[in-house]
Amino acid sequence: MLVVSACSAGYVESEPSYSEGPRPQSPNASYIWINGNWEWGNNHYTHRNGYWEKPRKGRTYTQGHWEHGNKGHHWNKGKWN
Secondary structure (H helix, E strand, O other): OOOOEEOOOOOEOOOOOOOOOOOOOOOOOOOOOEEEEEEEEEEEEEEEOOOEEOOOOOOOEEEEEEEEEHHHHHHEOOOEE
8 A cells, every 4th residue: 555645635746656566367358457546535645456347337447547737636536437
């Protein structure tokens, strides 16, 4: 687990770097890999490891990503669309 402190609520000065370890084997050929996400809480980001998940019928998954703005870097969590 990696923790990154904030410069403003939900924002950090620089985008943290993080490399996940090797992916575990997929439980089934139909599963998709969900990259690790960063979660905001107690005035800092904590990294959560990626995992395999069964796809949701009729939906696609958009991986999370960092965005830069006037206040700093902010994580947009991955989601099902």
